[in-house]
Structures are given as C-alpha cells and as structure tokens.
Amino acid sequence: xxxxxxxxxxxxxxxxxxxxxxxxxxxxxxxxxxxxxxxxxxxxxxxxxxxxxxxxxxxxxxxxxxxxxxxxxxxxxxxxxxxxxxxxxxxxxxxxxxxxxxxxxxxxxxxxxxxxxxxxxxxxxxxxxxxxxxxxxxxxxxxxxxxxxxxxxxxxxxxxxxxxxxxxxxxxxxxxxxxxxxxxxxxxxxxxxxxxxxxxxxxxxxxxxxxxxxxxxxxxxxxxxxxxxxxxxxxxxxxxxxxxxxxxxxxxxxxxxxxxxxxxxxxxxxxxxxxxxxxxxxxxxxxxxxxxxxxxxxxxxxxxxxxxxxxxxxx
Amino acid sequence: xxxxxxxxxxxxxxxxxxxxxxxxxxxxxxxxxxxxxxxxxxxxxxxxxxxxxxxxxxxxxxxxxxxxxxxxxxxxxxxxxxxxxxxxxxxxxxxxxxxxxxxxxxxxxxxxxxxxxxxxxxxxxxxxxxxxxxxxxxxxxxxxxxxxxxxxxxxxxxxxxxxxxxxxxxxxxxxxxxxxxxxxxxxxxxxxxxxxxxxxxxxxxxxxxxxxxxxxxxxxxxxxxxxxxxxxxxxxxxxxxxxxxxxxxxxxxxxxxxxxxxxxxxxxxxxxxxxxxxxxxxxxxxxxxxxxxxxxxxxxxxxxxxxxxxxxxxxxxxxxxxxxxxxxxxxxxxxxxxxxxxxxxxxxxxxxxxxxxxxxxxxxxxxxxxxxxxxxxxxxxxxxxxxxxxxxxxxxxxxxxxxxxxxxxxxxxxxxxxxxxxxxxxxxxxxxxxxxxxxxxxxxxxxxxxxxxxxxxxxxxxxxxxxxxxxxxxxxxxxxxxxx
Numbered sequence: 001x002x003x004x005x006x007x008x009x010x011x012x013x014x015x016x017x018x019x020x021x022x023x024x025x026x027x028x029x030x031x032x033x034x035x036x037x038x039x040x041x042x043x044x045x046x047x048x049x050x051x052x053x054x055x056x057x058x059x060x061x062x063x064x065x066x067x068x069x070x071x072x073x074x075x076x077x078x079x080x081x082x083x084x085x086x087x088x089x090x091x092x093x094x095x096x097x098x099x100x101x102x103x104x105x106x107x108x109x110x111x112x113x114x115x116x117x118x119x120x121x122x123x124x125x126x127x128x129x130x131x132x133x134x135x136x137x138x139x140x141x142x143x144x145x146x147x148x149x150x151x152x153x154x155x156x157x158x159x160x161x162x163x164x165x166x167x168x169x170x171x172x173x174x175x176x177x178x179x180x181x182x183x184x185x186x187x188x189x190x191x192x193x194x195x196x197x198x199x200x201x202x203x204x205x206x207x208x209x210x211x212x213x214x215x216x217x218x219x220x221x222x223x224x225x226x227x228x229x230x231x232x233x234x235x236x237x238x239x240x241x242x243x244x245x246x247x248x249x250x251x252x253x254x255x256x257x258x259x260x261x262x263x264x265x266x267x268x269x270x271x272x273x274x275x276x277x278x279x280x281x282x283x284x285x286x287x288x289x290x291x292x293x294x295x296x297x298x299x300x301x302x303x304x305x306x307x308x309x310x311x312x313x314x315x
Numbered sequence: 316x317x318x319x320x321x322x323x324x325x326x327x328x329x330x331x332x333x334x335x336x337x338x339x340x341x342x343x344x345x346x347x348x349x350x351x352x353x354x355x356x357x358x359x360x361x362x363x364x365x366x367x368x369x370x371x372x373x374x375x376x377x378x379x380x381x382x383x384x385x386x387x388x389x390x391x392x393x394x395x396x397x398x399x400x401x402x403x404x405x406x407x408x409x410x411x412x413x414x415x416x417x418x419x420x421x422x423x424x425x426x427x428x429x430x431x432x433x434x435x436x437x438x439x440x441x442x443x444x445x446x447x448x449x450x451x452x453x454x455x456x457x458x459x460x461x462x463x464x465x466x467x468x469x470x471x472x473x474x475x476x477x478x479x480x481x482x483x484x485x486x487x488x489x490x491x492x493x494x495x496x497x498x499x500x501x502x503x504x505x506x507x508x509x510x511x512x513x514x515x516x517x518x519x520x521x522x523x524x525x526x527x528x529x530x531x532x533x534x535x536x537x538x539x540x541x542x543x544x545x546x547x548x549x550x551x552x553x554x555x556x557x558x559x560x561x562x563x564x565x566x567x568x569x570x571x572x573x574x575x576x577x578x579x580x581x582x583x584x585x586x587x588x589x590x591x592x593x594x595x596x597x598x599x600x601x602x603x604x605x606x607x608x609x610x611x612x613x614x615x616x617x618x619x620x621x622x623x624x625x626x627x628x629x630x631x632x633x634x635x636x637x638x639x640x641x642x643x644x645x646x647x648x649x650x651x652x653x654x655x656x657x658x659x660x661x662x663x664x665x666x667x668x669x670x671x672x673x674x675x676x677x678x679x680x681x682x683x684x685x686x687x688x689x690x691x692x693x694x695x696x697x698x699x700x701x702x703x704x705x706x707x708x709x710x711x712x713x714x715x716x717x718x719x720x721x722x723x724x725x726x727x728x729x730x731x732x733x734x735x736x737x738x739x740x741x742x743x744x745x746x747x748x749x750x751x752x753x754x755x756x757x758x759x760x761x762x763x764x765x766x767x768x769x770x771x772x773x774x775x776x777x778x779x780x781x782x783x784x785x786x787x788x789x790x791x792x793x794x795x796x797x798x799x
Contacts (some may be wrong), residue, residue: 001334004512015781152321158785168739313782 011209016157023157027133035181036130039191041083042184043134046096049103055080056100057189058093059243060114063295064139066243067111069188071303076310082189084113090220091121094227096142102139105238109315110230111306114240114262115275116214116255117179118222122147129167132160192296193289202249202291212253221261232269237315240266242275244302247283249291276302316365318573320525323442323526330358330483331580335507338582344504352478355581359483363446370445378480380409381455383468385462385476392662403463410452419446422648448480449645451480456726458494460616467495473499483576488570490588490608497585514766515579517777521763522572523751524780528745529565531789535738541708544718549727552718559708560701561746564593567606572761591757593700596692598662599672601700609645613638620635624667635667636660646707651715654705662699718745741787748783 030036045051055078057067062154064084072080080227126147134140135154138258151302153160161168171178181248185191232236240262245253266273279302281287321568337351364371365659384406391398421439428435458479459466470476479498485491540547540555547555573587578585579594595601602610621634636657643656666672702719709715733739752762763780765773 001339001507001509004509007513008516011777162785163788165741168786307327 005072010170019157019159020158022290025175026158026161026168027173029132029173030167030235033170033174033179033181035184036127037086037187038182038185038187040086041081041096041189043099043130044280045133045141046083046099047103047137051100051263052079053081053104053106053107054078056097056107057084057111059084059096060088060093060115061086062115062243062245062292063093063111064115064186064189064191065193065289065295066113066299066302067306068190068192068299068303070190071300074305075307078108080107080188081181082186084189086191088121088123088126089118090224091147092126092167093118094223096138098139098143099137102137106231106234108237109310110231110236110238112238112240114242114258116212116253116258119214119216119224119258119261121217123224124148129164132167133247133308135160139219144244164180182188188272189301192299193293194295195289197246197285197288197290197295199248199291202246206248206252212249214253214255214258216257216261224261228265228269228271232271238269238271239310239315240273241306242273242277244282244287244294246280246285246291247278248287250277254264272313272315274306277304279305316362316754318570318577319523322365326358326362327577327580330354334358334581338507340504348502349472349474351505352472352474355478355483355501356474356481359481359486361477363486366446367443373445373448374377374451374481374486375477377410377413377452377455378477380406381472381480382470382476384459386471388459388463397464403459404665406459407456410456410562414448417442417444419644419648433563435612448666450489451486453491453609454494455480456613457491457616458498460518461494465604467498470498470502472502480616481585482578484574484581484583485519485585487572488567489606490571490574490586491612492585492608493612500583503643507582510766511579512583514760515576516765517763517765518576518579518761520576520760520777522576523784524568525565525572525749525762527569527789528741528783528787529749530562530569532738532742532745532787533562533565536742537562537708541718544714547721548729548732549722549724550729552722553583553727554731556701556718556722558742560697560704561749563704563707564589565749575761576784580675581670585763586759589777591753593697594693594754594757595696596675596689597666597671597696597698598659599666600675601658601696602663603676609642610759613642617641624672627666631667632664635664639663649710650712651706651709654712654715655703658703658706661749662703675722745783745787 031044036042036043055069055076057063057069057071057080064082064086067084069080069082071247072078081100083093083100085092085096124292128144128147128149131144133139135144141154145151149160170180228238253305262273265271281298281301289295289303316326334351334354337347337354340347360371360374363374368538384402387402388399391402409783416792421441423499424438425435428432428438458467458476462469475498478501479494480486481495482492482501487657491548537555537559540551544555546550568589575585575588588606590607592601592604595604614671618638622630623634624631628635639656640653641656641659643652643654643659646652646655663672666674705718705722708713708716709718712775713725749762756762756764765776768776
C-alpha cells in the first residue's frame with residue numbers, strides 16, 4: 001500500500017508541477033501572439049496603457065465596421081479608438097470597456113452604438129478562449145464567472161485549456177517566435193468589411209419571416225443604465241448613435257421595445273440620440289457589405305455625417 | 316456521479332483512503348469486514364444519490380427483496396420444492412415488475428392504445444428511468460436464481476449483500492456481476508495488492524482514454540450527422556455509422572474498464588465485459604466478446620433453461636430469436652432495439668444451424684497462415700455490426716431505413732463532409748492509437764496491460780495518454796448505456 005501511495009503521489013506531484021509550470025507558459029504564448037481576432041481589438045490591446053483616447057466607440061459588430069477613427073480624428077483633431085466587438089451584445093461591450101479603463105483614463109466622449117440586438121448580456125459564442133490568459137485579472141475573473149466559466153476553469157492550472165489543442169499549439173508556436181494566425185486587419189479597432197453584398201440571403205430570410213423581433217434582457221437594461229449613470233458621474237459625455245441599416249432589413253426590424261429603453265435613459269441624463277438607421281443612402285446596397293453592416297464607403301460617409309452632427313451639437 | 320467528472324476525481328481517492336484505513340484498522344476481522352462493507356454501501360449510495368437520491372429507495376428495496384428471497388428459498392427447500400419455487404418466482408416478479416413499470420409500461424401501453432386506436436391520455440405514468448435499473452435488477456435476479464439452483468449458499472449478511480448489489484464501480488452500467496463471483500469477495504477480508512492496484516490504475520487510464528478521447532470526439536461528429544441525416548451524402552452517413560461503432564465501443568467498454576479498474580483498487584475482481592469485439596471473425600464470436608456479462612447472463616438464465624442448442628432445429632431457431640429479442644428489448648423500450656435484436660438473430664442463425672458458432676473460441680488469430688482470410692472475416696463482421704448499430708442508434712425503424720437507403724446513394728463514392736473540422740482532426744489518429752494498443756494487447760486483460768514493458772516505455776505511454784486526455788477532451792457526454 002505504501003509503495004502504491006508513493007507512486008501515485010509522485011505521479012500526482014509530477015502532473016501538478018507540469019500544470020503549474022505550463023499554465024503561465026501557454027498564457028504568455030497567447031498574450032504574445034496577441035491575435036485572437038483579426039477584426040477587433042484584442043484583450044491585450046485593451047489592457048495596454050497606451051490608448052489615451054479622447055473618443056471611445058463601443059458596441060457590437062455594427063460599431064466595429066461603421067465608425068472610422070481616422071476620419072473622426074482628422075476632422076475633430078482628437079484621438080479615438082473603436083473597441084467594438086463582433087457578434088456580442090452589451091454585456092460583452094461593457095466588459096471590454098472596463099478592461100480598457102483599467103489602464104487608461106476616461107475618454108471625453110463615449111459613443112455608444114445602440115442597436116436592436118444589443119440589450120442582452122452575451123451570446124454563448126463569445127470567444128471564451130480569448131480570456132484564458134487573463135484569469136489572473138480580478139475583474140475578468142469575477143465578471144466571467146457569471147458567463148459560464150467554472151471555478152475549476154479559473155483556479156485549476158491548465159484546466160481551462162483542456163481539449164483546446166489548437167490554442168495550445170498556437171501558444172507554443174508563438175513562444176518560439178512564429179505567428180500562426182493572420183495578422184490583425186483593424187485600424188484602431190475599426191474593421192472595414194469590403195465583401196460584396198449578397199442581397200439574396202436577406203431576401204431568403206424575409207421569405208421565412210416577416211419581421212425580426214428584438215429581445216430585451218432586464219439584467220442587461222439594468223447594467224446599461226448603471227453604466228451610463230457612472231459615465232455621466234465621471235464627467236464623460238455619452239452619445240447614443242444608431243448606425244445605418246439597410247432599408248429592406250430596417251423596415252422589418254421591430255426595434256420599438258429597445259428604443260423605448262434608450263430614449264428613457266437618454267432623457268434621464270440629457271444624452272443626445274443620433275439615429276442614422278434611415279440615412280438617405282440606406283436603400284443603396286453599394287454602401288453595405290450585408291444588411292446590418294456598412295462597407296468602407298458607407299463607413300466613410302456615415303462617420304463624416306456623425307462628425308458634422310457632433311460638431312453642430314458642440315460635443 | 317460520472318466517472319469522467321471532476322466530482323469523481325475527489326470522490327475516488329477519499330473513498331479509497333477511508334476504505335483501506337478501515338481495512339488495516341486494528342480491530343477484529345469480523346468487525347473490520349462489516350465496517351468496510353458498510354462503508355462500501357454508504358459510498359455507493361452517495362455515488363448513486365449524486366444523480367437522484369430518491370431512487371436509492373428502489374435499490375434498497377430491490378436489494379432487500381432479493382436478500383430475503385435467498386434466505387426464504389433456501390429455508391423452504393427443506394420442506395417443499397414448490398415453496399422455494401414460489402419465493403423464487405415472487406422475487407423474479409417483484410424485480411421484473413419494477414423494471415416493467417419504470418422501463419416498459421409507457422411504451423407498451425402507448426403501443427397497445429395505438430394498435431387499437433385508443434387514447435393513451437391518463438394511462439401513461441411518464442416516470443423517469445432510474446439510471447442503471449436494468450443492471451442492478453439483473454444482478455439481483457441472478458442471486459436468487461443461483462441460490463435456487465444451489466450454485467451459491469444464501470448469505471445472512473445483509474450489509475455484504477447490499478454492497479454486492481450497490482458496489483459503485485459497476486452499479487450503473489455493469490459489468491452485470493454474478494453473485495457466485497462478487498458476493499464471496501464481500502464475505503472475506505480483502506488485502507491490497509500493489510500489482511492489482513497498479514493494473515487497476517492502468518485500466519482506469521485506458522477506460523478514460525476510450526471514453527473521453529474516442530467516444531466523446533466521435534459523438535460530436537455522429538450527433539451532427541444524425542441530426543441532419545436526410546441531407547447528408549452516402550459517404551458522410553457511412554463515416555458516421557463507422558464512427559458510431561467506435562463511439563459506442565469506446566463509451567461502453569471505456570466505462571467497463573474504469574469500473575473494473577476502480578474495483579481492483581478496492582481489492583475486488585469484476586468479470587471482463589469486453590474482449591476486443593471488433594476483432595471478431597464472425598457474429599458468434601462478436602457476441603462472445605461484446606458485453607460479455609449480459610450475453611452470458613442471458614445464456615445462463617434464459618437460453619440454456621429453454622434448451623439451448625441441444626434441442627431440435629425449430630427450437631434452436633426459437634431459442635436464438637428469444638435470446639436476441641430479449642437482449643434487444645433489455646436495451647430499451649423501442650422497436651429499434653427489437654429490430655436490432657432480430658437482425659443479430661438472423662446473422663447468428665446460419666452459424667448455429669451449421670454448427671459453426673463455436674469456430675472461434677480462443678484469442679488465437681492466425682497471424683501467418685490465414686492472415687488475409689481472417690482480416691477479411693474481421694472486416695465483414697465489423698461491417699455487419701455497423702449496420703446493426705444504425706438500427707440501434709435510430710429513433711424509429713423508419714429513420715433507420717432512411718439512413719440505410721441514404722448510405723447506399725451514388726454519393727457514397729464522394730468524399731464525406733466534415734461539419735466540425737477542428738474537432739474532427741484528432742479522431743483518425745486517436746482511433747489508430749486505440750486499434751494499435753487493443754491489437755498488440757489482444758490476448759491480455761485490457762488494452763493497457765503493459766506491466767511487462769520496460770519502465771521508461773510504460774511511463775512514456777502513460778504520459779502520452781494523459782496528454783491525449785488533456786488535449787483532446789471534449790464536451791463530456793453521458794455514457795450511452797446509462798439510459799439502459
């Protein structure tokens with residue numbers, strides 16, 4: 001029995017040492033790779049202390065591809081960053097903003113891209129693996145524990161990487177100086193989508209359904225209201241902006257429910273709402289790469305309009 | 316509690332340490348045995364109750380009835396055989412009755428109502444199926460039958476008997492133990508053996524590999540294909556059918572390996588449940604190697620009492636069909652399981668009628684002289700088994716038929732589509748590892764019985780398997796046989 005226990009103990013110790021040693025190594029490899037997604041700012045970039053922005057744009061993928069910080073800055077003579085996140089509602093945008101704020105001052109202006117799909121906490125496919133190397137960050141750890149991460153994921157060395165052989169492989173390649181994924185294609189967080197707009201997909205969708213309902217989660221509404229209140233309290237000027245949406249889609253989106261929430265919060269803190277959903281060229285597919293997202297031409301036109309409106313509001 | 320859960324990682328060492336602390340305590344042998352057995356019962360009930368504690372009462376009731384019937388059968392035999400038969404049949408009726416209510420009542424009631432155009436509203440009980448009920452019920456039945464046959468003396472030690480029924484490694488998915496093998500082990504003191512313990516750990520590791528790396532990864536592909544089987548190409552359906560064969564083997568034999576390995580840590584030897592079934596050269600051999608504990612159970616308690624193969628040809632046909640149909644319905648209340656049983660009966664029948672069913676009864680494969688012939692036989696047998704698994708996996712007979720028809724389209728010659736390439740990537744490599752180890756250790760107790768290898772080789776293999784477990788683990792899937 002003694003011999004057996006010693007052998008098991010030795011194996012256990014060897015496994016523990018291996019896990020404890022490999023965990024920071026793989027974390028470092030992934031942080032060094034800094035390339036979870038080519039189309040949006042990574043956690044590593046958000047956590048860096050070099051952003052120092054006057055204007056921050058936050059929201060989902062419609063924020064990501066609609067607001068071009070270079071145009072904003074060239075006209076307003078500011079420094080702006082787009083911290084939008086692809087495919088995720090407010091719960092994840094909030095997390096990204098808090099990460100940005102950990103090492104950076106508050107911006108002067110916060111452009112919050114409001115959307116008919118945004119008043120939710122998170123979608124299940126929120127790219128959980130991009131947070132693995134940052135579990136030592138208390139905010140990330142606490143926030144993610146409510147997004148489906150277990151205690152074991154957070155505290156047991158290497159446990160979070162189980163089954164993710166590709167991620168482990170990427171990390172090891174990155175550690176030896178290789179770059180296994182495509183390089184980032186965003187410019188200060190702005191991603192220009194330039195694929196051709198295939199309108200038939202939207203038409204096919206519309207044959208199946210007459211309208212697109214939106215969901216409003218009370219938890220997300222509460223978090224959103226608290227967040228806006230906090231920004232106002234810190235002296236940040238929030239602006240709610242509804243980015244352009246292709247007309248054929250827009251006319252089928254039921255956005256009244258979420259707009260009521262945005263209107264009431266905006267009224268409470270005297271926040272301007274700029275709605276470009278029905279901008280004059282919204283019926284022209286030449287400015288979109290799909291029904292929800294503008295392409296580079298659309299982004300340029302929209303950003304210029306936004307800058308002028310912000311200027312006229314003296315923001 | 317699942318063997319592949321984090322809870323079990325903590326549960327097993329705690330139970331192991333307490334069990335052997337009792338086993339080596341300086342108290343009288345009788346007391347030590349009783350306390351150790353009582354601890355096995357408590358640990359097993361915690362293990363089972365983790366899923367649903369309410370059904371512990373059912374296990375306790377089954378255990379008590381079978382224990383009591385054993386004593387009554389033995390006592391009444393002194394006065395009259397009829398009375399002992401009465402107690403035997405009473406216990407069989409209670410156990411089969413419980414099984415019938417929980418497992419089959421709703422199915423047969425709804426099918427009966429459908430046949431006669433009646434409404435089944437208000438007649439169905441819609442009760443959840445207690446995990447492992449088919450396994451422990453059969454184990455309880457074997458005890459009273461063996462007592463009646465005089466194969467085993469009834470025990471008065473109720474704690475040892477409860478431990479025999481509820482022993483946690485094999486409680487929920489077998490192997491279905493016989494009282495003649497397992498009960499005596501609870502009636503004598505156990506001593507820890509290093510060799511047995513080390514082999515147990517190896518077998519657990521191999522079982523985890525089969526379950527986590529093979530079965531769970533195959534399941535991902537198989538489930539995706541089955542969800543949309545009507546739109547898939549023939550080759551994709553074929554690939555999914557082959558992978559399901561490995562999934563169910565990895566899942567069930569993996570569970571058995573973990574169960575047998577865990578039992579070894581407690582000084583208990585359980586019977587072998589799988590013996591490389593996919594290396595079988597005919598269907599008869601397959602059934603001697605697949606789910607051995609159930610096959611031999613039906614052979615000993617159903618087939619032989621019916622006359623076995625020592626009767627006329629028509630009775631042989633009847634007996635073969637009875638045993639395969641009963642085996643099919645044991646798996647679940649669905650026509651697909653009956654069809655699966657009938658399919659295997661049809662494959663088995665020619666062999667038994669031609670007297671060729673016992674052609675391959677040992678582990679000797681003719682590696683040199685008839686190598687290609689045996690490889691071809693293995694391949695054909697595997698293909699026949701895969702067709703059977705399609706019937707088994709389908710939810711309805713129609714679905715099975717549609718799947719089989721879909722597989723025979725001209726698109727069978729296209730390259731199969733892989734819905735989740737990232738997850739599928741390691742599957743072929745891991746299947747190769749499985750087949751390699753099972754083949755080279757085919758005459759040994761399990762695929763990782765490598766105690767005679769040099770120490771460095773053993774350690775390298777353990778490290779590799781642990782790495783595979785870490786890298787290729789997937790969303791944990793429930794063991795398929797839990798539903799039976």
